[in-house]
Amino acid sequence: MSNLFDTVFSKSHFSVALLVLSVLLMGCQTSEEETNQSSDSEWITLFNGKDLDNWTPKFTGYDLGTNYNNTFRVEDGLLTVSYEEWDQFDGEFGHLFYNERAFSNYKIRAEYRFIGEQAPNGPGWAIRNNGLMLHSQDPNSMSKDQDFPTSIEVQLLGGNGEDPRSTANLCTPGTNVVMDGELFTPHCVNSNSKTYHGDQWVTVEVEVRGSDIVKHYVNGETVMDYTDPQYDKNDGRSKGLVDGDNLLIDNGYISIQAESHPTQFRKIEVLPLDE
Template sequence: MLKRGIVPVFAVAALSFASCGSGAAEGEKKEPVTAGNENVAAAPVAANALSDDEKSAGWKLLFNGKDLDGWRVYKGKDGKTWSALDGTLHCTGSTTDKSDMRGDLISTDQYENFELEADWKLAPQGNSGILYLVTEEFDAPYMSGPEFQIIDDNNFPEKLEDWQKSGANYAMNPPSKLAAKPIGEWNHTRIVVNKGHVEHWLNGEKVVDTQMWTPEWEKEKATGKWKDYKGYGTAKKGHICLQDHGSEIWFRNVKIKPL
């Protein structure tokens, strides 16, 4: 998220279609298989599926790769921008569509302590995010839920502060390093929330490690962007949210493990 109401301009829209397709084959992962004491060829696990080890560990798919089962638009809006497309959870981008048919997508279930993983691919000059602990008593999800920022760090058409860059805990904690891959490539996000302890991981790098509800956290909230949003970060349980910021973005392999 950057500012609400700002819709990025896609100066290279053609590139986004050429380089940001679903790439289903890329989503395959290898599940180790052993026979006795010898390793044998690992069987591929399709995108939007769980390995046997993940199932045993308690992981749950949040996106089945086929439809929006388990998701709805924030506050029940009749949104039109989200769909299941070629094995991805896809949000359309637009430089002109500012209608009330745009909306953020939230999980139907709520989560308290969890580990969340997702792969994402962003269009050029794009801006989006993954929010968590989101509640619905406010006008927008960002008024309650912290956000794992997703943005085109190198080509966004406005100057970015460090706390606006990919992997940041938006407007609270800047990422310790820039770990996003070039636009057009898939990225892997991991978010851990456990009794207020929050970790943001991007492509295997831990970029945020912070503790909510401490005096330091309260001071950061009171002196920054959220000083006028009393409900920000107060919920102990809430929805997972994928942000529609007017940018085209693709998600896949979205899964969660309650802790």
């Protein structure tokens, strides 16, 4: 009788334990779902799909605010870099800055595609080429004839239909980074992403942690990371931006490019992260 009682009692306690564990697991799952939903709701939409409010253009050779040849425009709800009104390209590199605020710790997510043909006389390297300029200098501090803002560029590239060509690469106008523990000074380096040919939409996401670490993702896959974004004191574009001996860049503005090839963005959004 005692053994039977002990068995029943043990089974009863086991059932109660299972019930308690199930409730706890359900609570954790609910909490995780709520956290994810909360995170999604905290994304800030930089492009509203209607107009270029809160965005300011800057083209080489022109004053801040001049939208040269109506290059940056909204067409069918898409932020479009258009060269329809250009006769030819002659070094008028353009950037469209989100002007509301600078960012430090955040994720940025953009959906882009390349369309049409490059503007006549556009440089060969700029075919199907755009970029997200992060940790950028204030556009008000750019000189009239400056080509690129001092920034960390997440270079966006499209394939030519045949050859491999990565995207979400790194370029460093006026800057350097640390890769594999060493200062990296070449201007550009390729990621390990796949090649995306044609006019397909591609999602690029970048996690920026101030002056600590930057990670690039393409369609959900990690393709590159590096640390210590910093000014290149040997580059003239950084003149006046360096604060004493501290070269690290821990915040800045965001812009997209106009480098001679038509491009469209259907989403650009930022998720601020904890400091």
